Amino acid sequence: MPQKRPSGTLSPPVIQRLSEYLLILEQFITQEQEVVSSRALATVYGNNSSQVRHDIFQIEHKGSQSHGYLCIELIKDIRIALNLQNEKNLCIIGMGNLGRAITAHVPFDKYGMNLSATFDIDPDVVGKKIGGIEVYSAESMMDILKEKNITMAALCVPATRAQKTCDQIIHSGVKGILNYSRIRLKVPEHVSVHYEQIICSFMQLSYKCSL
Numbered sequence: 001m002p003q004k005r006p007s008g009t010l011s012p013p014v015i016q017r018l019s020e021y022l023l024i025l026e027q028f029i030t031q032e033q034e035v036v037s038s039r040a041l042a043t044v045y046g047n048n049s050s051q052v053r054h055d056i057f058q059i060e061h062k063g064s065q066s067h068g069y070l071c072i073e074l075i076k077d078i079r080i081a082l083n084l085q086n087e088k089n090l091c092i093i094g095m096g097n098l099g100r101a102i103t104a105h106v107p108f109d110k111y112g113m114n115l116s117a118t119f120d121i122d123p124d125v126v127g128k129k130i131g132g133i134e135v136y137s138a139e140s141m142m143d144i145l146k147e148k149n150i151t152m153a154a155l156c157v158p159a160t161r162a163q164k165t166c167d168q169i170i171h172s173g174v175k176g177i178l179n180y181s182r183i184r185l186k187v188p189e190h191v192s193v194h195y196e197q198i199i200c201s202f203m204q205l206s207y208k209c210s211l
C-alpha cells in the first residue's frame with residue numbers, strides 16, 4: 001500500500017500531475033465521457049496506471065478503481081485537493097507582450113483565481129484597462145496589493161527589475177510568484193517561486209530530437 005501524505009502536503013510532482021489530470025478530465029467531460037479508468041487516464045497523460053492510482057489515492061478520492069472513476073467526481077476531488085475552491089487574488093506585473101498574452105489567454109477564473117490588478121511603469125498604459133483589468137502604476141503597487149489582498153503574482157518585467165519588484169511585492173503580502181524573467185530570485189522561505197521558461201522546454205525537446 002503506498003503511503004498517504006498528511007493533507008495539505010502533496011508533493012510538487014503529484015500537484016503537477018493532478019493539475020494536468022484535471023485538464024484531461026475536463027476534456028473527457030466535453031466529449032461526454034462520464035467514466036475513466038486509471039489506464040485510460042494514464043494513456044492520455046503519458047504515464048502508467050499505477051502512477052495514476054497512486055496520485056488519486058493521495059487525494060482520498062472515494063471512487064472505485066475497478067469500475068473506473070466518475071470524471072465529474074474526480075474533478076471535484078482534485079479541485080478540493082488543489083485548494084482551487086478558495087478564491088485567491090493575483091496580479092500581473094509588467095503589461096508588455098507577455099503580461100498581455102497571459103491576461104488574454106489564461107482562464108484564471110475557472111480555477112479559483114481572480115486577476116485583480118495589473119501593474120506597469122509605462123505612462124501610456126497606466127490607468128487603462130487591458131482585458132477588462134485596470135493597469136495600475138508600479139508606484140501604487142504596494143498599496144494596491146494590500147488593499148486587494150493579492151497573494152500571488154506573475155512577474156513579467158525585464159530581468160533588471162525583477163529582484164527589486166520581487167522584494168516589494170513580498171513586503172506587501174505576496175506569497176506565490178510565477179517568475180518569467182530570466183533571473184533566479186532570492187526570496188524568504190515562506191514564499192514560493194515557480195520559474196517558467198518556454199525556451200527550456202524547447203531545449204529539452206531539442207535534446208530529445210538530437211538523440
Ligand SMILES: NC(=O)c1ccc[n+]([C@@H]2O[C@H](COP(=O)([O-])OP(=O)(O)OC[C@H]3O[C@@H](n4cnc5c(N)ncnc54)[C@H](O)[C@@H]3O)[C@@H](O)[C@H]2O)c1
Pocket residue numbers: 093094095096097098099119120121122138155156157158159161165179180181182196197198199
Ligand atoms: N519565461 C519565458 O518563457 C519568457 C518568454 C518571453 C519573455 N520573457 C521575459 O518576460 C519579461 C517580459 O517580456 P515581454 O516580452 O513582455 O517584455 P516587454 O518589454 O514587452 O514588457 C515588459 C513590461 O514591463 C514593464 N516594466 C518595466 N519595469 C517595470 C516595473 N519595475 N514595474 C512594472 N512594470 C515594469 C514595461 O513597461 C513593459 O510594459 C522579460 O523579462 C522577458 O525576458 C520570458
